[in-house]
Amino acid sequence: MSYKHLSTSSDHASLISSYDTYLFDCDGVLWSGDEVIAGAKEVLQRLRASGKSIIFVTNNATKSRRAYLKKFQSLGIQADVSEIFSSAYASAVYLKHVLKLPEDRKVYVLGMEGIQEELEDVGLKWCGGTSPEDNVFLPTLDFTSLLQPEVIDGKVGAVLCGFDMHMSYIKLAKAYKHITRAGATSGSPQAGESGGACHFILTNDDSTFPAKGGPWPGAGSLSAPLVFSSKRTPTIIGKPHQHMLDCIEAVKPFDKSRALFVGDRLDTDIAFANKGGIKSLLVLTGISTKAEIDADGAEVVPDYLTQSLGDLLAAFQ
Numbered sequence: 416m417s418y419k420h421l422s423t424s425s426d427h428a429s430l431i432s433s434y435d436t437y438l439f440d441c442d443g444v445l446w447s448g449d450e451v452i453a454g455a456k457e458v459l460q461r462l463r464a465s466g467k468s469i470i471f472v473t474n475n476a477t478k479s480r481r482a483y484l485k486k487f488q489s490l491g492i493q494a495d496v497s498e499i500f501s502s503a504y505a506s507a508v509y510l511k512h513v514l515k516l517p518e519d520r521k522v523y524v525l526g527m528e529g530i531q532e533e534l535e536d537v538g539l540k541w542c543g544g545t546s547p548e549d550n551v552f553l554p555t556l557d558f559t560s561l562l563q564p565e566v567i568d569g570k571v572g573a574v575l576c577g578f579d580m581h582m583s584y585i586k587l588a589k590a591y592k593h594i595t596r597a598g599a600t601s602g603s604p605q606a607g608e609s610g611g612a613c614h615f616i617l618t619n620d621d622s623t624f625p626a627k628g629g630p631w632p633g634a635g636s637l638s639a640p641l642v643f644s645s646k647r648t649p650t651i652i653g654k655p656h657q658h659m660l661d662c663i664e665a666v667k668p669f670d671k672s673r674a675l676f677v678g679d680r681l682d683t684d685i686a687f688a689n690k691g692g693i694k695s696l697l698v699l700t701g702i703s704t705k706a707e708i709d710a711d712g713a714e715v716v717p718d719y720l721t722q723s724l725g726d727l728l729a730a731f732q
């Protein structure tokens with residue numbers, strides 16, 4: 416498989432003239448932590464001024480779309496909430512509209528405010544997550560206290576695991592009990608519908624997280640203890656999985672033949688685009704390297720490569 420290395424301004428100009436919709440990964444493409452990648456803001460402005468459509472697609476579930484909007488605004492990047500798709504939002508939509516989790520059921524969250532806010536926005540109840548009682552040290556090796564009915568909530572119909580900077584043993588232990596209780600033996604969408612069963616969902620399974628000074632362990636690494644201990648196969652929502660594309664297309668349909676996905680990571684962003692029939696551009700400001708796509712037998716290869724999103728400014732000079 417080969418890719419086109421964009422190296423001249425006419426390469427970049429011809430790329431821009433070939434696509435109308437631009438889907439952007441966020442971490443490692445637009446920003447690294449809280450620092451904007453050089454030129455990214457200006458490229459987005461030029462694309463908008465040229466009448467192009469923009470969609471943001473992030474696996475980062477720590478923020479809700481509303482909170483993302485604030486981040487975009489604080490970094491001076493124009494965005495509208497309708498353009499933002501995160502794995503937290505897509506997971507909430509999946510639980511509500513695909514699994515049709517009954518209203519009397521709750522979602523046990525291993526994750527942060529982003530997941531909680533998105534669940535609330537679709538009218539789903541949650542427990543775990545940032546609740547103080549689930550974020551304390553468990554000072555005993557007698558875990559039977561966790562089995563009290565008021566501690567393990569029998570109304571939980573799904574466990575949703577995402578990036579959690581307060582991951583605790585209590586949360587892992589409770590989630591484990593939910594997803595291994597009677598009847599909860601598969602990751603299939605039907606598993607949670609009957610009384611005792613419980614869905615097992617991951618917002619995303621990124622092995623690493625491309626924040627400043629990284630890579631650091633990602634959401635997939637944080638969910639690994641649960642997958643390993645429960646022996647269940649979870650349903651995974653974020654890139655490269657189909658549920659994320661289904662969510663985007665249901666809300667914001669676009670012509671895939673005139674769309675370009677810009678990402679920094681081969682096994683999420685570029686695999687997502689390749690599987691979805693969308694052309695892809697790899698930038699080298701995040702996780703993946705040129706050596707990976709040049710290696711013999713490389714399985715996931717983008718259509719285009721450029722060092723940084725800022726390079727596309729050359730197309731508008």
Ligand SMILES: O=C(O)[C@H](O)[C@H](O)COP(=O)(O)O
Pocket residue numbers: 440441442443472473474475476578619621622623624625632633634635
């Ligand atoms: O571990 C994670 O959740 C991911 O590494 C991270 O949030 C990726 O975000 P993205 O690159 O899709 O914006």
